[in-house]
Amino acid sequence: SQQGEEDPQALSIQEGENATMNCSYKTSINNLQWYRQNSGRGLVHLILIRSNEREKHSGRLRVTLDTSKKSSSLLITASRAADTASYFCATATSGANSKLTFGKGITLSVRP
């Protein structure tokens, strides 16, 4: 099964606009995490939301989790050109010794 599928695959917005990215998954999870990857760099952890949480905020980031629909969304408010990157959701499953299962990622371009 493919865990952690994001949509859209690519998103282009103007600086100052909000960016919303969605992720769906198939199995039960302990938590869901969002990561950012700048071109040629490693992944940077952004935010973690546990399966018993519905919404979480961190700065300009807002993540929601709907376990009944097995989906999550990441909202970046007031986007900046520096937010241009690929964004990945990743699921962590209890009993799986902390393996993360990543989606294919969303390429976000923020035009100045």
Added chain:
Amino acid sequence: EPEVTQTPSHQVTQMGQEVILRCVPISNHLYFYWYRQILGQKVEFLVSFYNNEISEKSEIFDDQFSVERPDGSNFTLKIRSTKLEDSAMYFCASSENPLGPQHFGDGTRLSIL
């Protein structure tokens, strides 16, 4: 802020040769991982390591792969006899807690000729 460091940043190797990718995880982390990312594809889990032994490995992590923590700071991934399809970015990660956030290095780009 502490970082995970990986060396080399780029490794070019002939098919059939052995390659060792090196990582220095964050010093107080206890859980270590290797992932790979083939160009344009998703990040794939290879192996997790805790308390000096493999916790879990994926189907990709076959007998050609091995991991080792030779001392208190390094964590290595060895591919014994490389194949063309091993060409990818290899990322090392570490975490304080299982199921928690993972901290990634910038990766080693492995090119098999």
